[in-house]
Amino acid sequence: MENLSIEETKYTPKISMNAATGVIEMTGKSYPENTFEFYAPVMSWLDEYFSEKAADITVVNMEIIYFNSSSSKLFFDFFDVLDEAKDDNKIEVNWIYDEDNESAEEAGEDFIEDFENLTIKLVVKS
Amino acid sequence: MTVLEDKLLAELKSLKVESTATIDKLSKDLKRQMKIMARSDKRQQKEYDELQTKLQEVEELSSEVEITQREVVFTMGAIGESRSKETGNHVKRVAEYSFLLAKFYGLPIKDCLLLKDASPMHDIGKVAIPDAILNKPGRFDEAERKIMDTHAQLGYDILSTSDRPLMKAASIVAYQHHEKYNGKGYPNKLSGENIHIYGRVTALADVFDALGSDRCYKSAWDDEKIFKLLKEERGEHFDPNLIDIFFDNLDEFLEIRDRLQDKF
Numbered sequence: 001m002e003n004l005s006i007e008e009t010k011y012t013p014k015i016s017m018n019a020a021t022g023v024i025e026m027t028g029k030s031y032p033e034n035t036f037e038f039y040a041p042v043m044s045w046l047d048e049y050f051s052e053k054a055a056d057i058t059v060v061n062m063e064i065i066y067f068n069s070s071s072s073k074l075f076f077d078f079f080d081v082l083d084e085a086k087d088d089n090k091i092e093v094n095w096i097y098d099e100d101n102e103s104a105e106e107a108g109e110d111f112i113e114d115f116e117n118l119t120i121k122l123v124v125k126s
Numbered sequence: 127m128t129v130l131e132d133k134l135l136a137e138l139k140s141l142k143v144e145s146t147a148t149i150d151k152l153s154k155d156l157k158r159q160m161k162i163m164a165r166s167d168k169r170q171q172k173e174y175d176e177l178q179t180k181l182q183e184v185e186e187l188s189s190e191v192e193i194t195q196r197e198v199v200f201t202m203g204a205i206g207e208s209r210s211k212e213t214g215n216h217v218k219r220v221a222e223y224s225f226l227l228a229k230f231y232g233l234p235i236k237d238c239l240l241l242k243d244a245s246p247m248h249d250i251g252k253v254a255i256p257d258a259i260l261n262k263p264g265r266f267d268e269a270e271r272k273i274m275d276t277h278a279q280l281g282y283d284i285l286s287t288s289d290r291p292l293m294k295a296a297s298i299v300a301y302q303h304h305e306k307y308n309g310k311g312y313p314n315k316l317s318g319e320n321i322h323i324y325g326r327v328t329a330l331a332d333v334f335d336a337l338g339s340d341r342c343y344k345s346a347w348d349d350e351k352i353f354k355l356l357k358e359e360r361g362e363h364f365d366p367n368l369i370d371i372f373f374d375n376l377d378e379f380l381e382i383r384d385r386l387q388d389k390f
Binding site: 068069072076103106107110114 | 154158159161162163165166169172
């Protein structure tokens with residue numbers, strides 16, 4: 001399957017999803033006007049990735065420095081897909097944030113709380 | 127039990143399982159939504175607080191810049207005046223007269239305030255005039271007069287390098303405050319409305335104040351003599367409209383003169 005690559009904009013993060021290596025990365029800000037429309041290709045890529053042959057290990061690196069509440073909701077949906085796929089796939093999530101970014105830290109804690117069986121690591125950048 | 131009843135029970139059972147799953151999912155979603163909203167509210171509050179603080183900082187800073195600019199400009203004007211042994215109050219009075227004239231002339235208040243701040247710099251070019259000429263008692267000879275008259279051009283040269291609105295206005299004032307309505311002034315012999323309104327206003331404000339003050343080369347004139355000259359120069363040295371405005375509102379100009387009189 002094809003890789004997905006989306007360039008960073010003022011309102012949206014840089015996204016790269018590589019089916020062969022199993023590395024999924026999102027970096028930047030996320031406060032688009034229509035969040036679910038923007039992430040639709042991301043979600044369908046993810047569905048297809050797990051329904052076909054996923055990589056031996058899937059590593060998700062997310063470094064979102066600013067996000068609106070629709071994006072929070074979207075990330076929960078995103079993790080739902082990972083959560084469903086985790087029994088048949090080896091998945092690691094790194095939620096990366098700056099040490100003084102309280103919102104990002106709290107969001108990471110919320111994800112861990114909601115997805116206790118998913119491997120989510122909080123990675124603090126100092 | 128019949129086969130039908132068995133089937134019905136089985137359906138009910140699966141419906142129950144499905145509805146439990148749906149309720150579980152819905153309540154999970156609901157909890158998430160509440161959490162997202164609470165987080166978002168907290169963040170918005172923090173962001174708005176930060177925004178207000180930053181905005182206040184910017185406002186304070188910009189007012190600081192404005193005040194500093196005004197003080198520097200005023201001080202520059204005072205330097206120009208002190209070089210010719212005049213008092214700091216001369217520039218203050220010229221500023222106030224200029225503001226009033228501009229206001230009654232009908233300029234937008236923003237421009238009146240700009241002119242008020244800019245007019246004290248009208249003589250800044252005098253910093254480049256030799257003391258011997260600047261402070262000479264009595265009349266200038268022709269060569270001295272020529273040198274003295276360069277202060278308008280010198281002031282313009284000093285101020286016109288800046289793009290700031292205040293400095294631009296000041297450069298116009300410095301350049302044109304010795305132009306005369308009839309075209310017989312200097313440095314460019316401009317006439318009528320070819321002289322910028324800032325120049326026409328400051329010309330009248332400056333002369334009115336100079337006539338009423340003691341200078342190294344003359345004593346202060348009395349009011350009767352001053353008013354006579356201003357009337358004679360209506361449409362000659364001065365913009366006739368401004369002379370009319372001046373006499374129509376004479377009390378206000380005299381009030382400024384009284385309030386800001388020189389103290390020795």
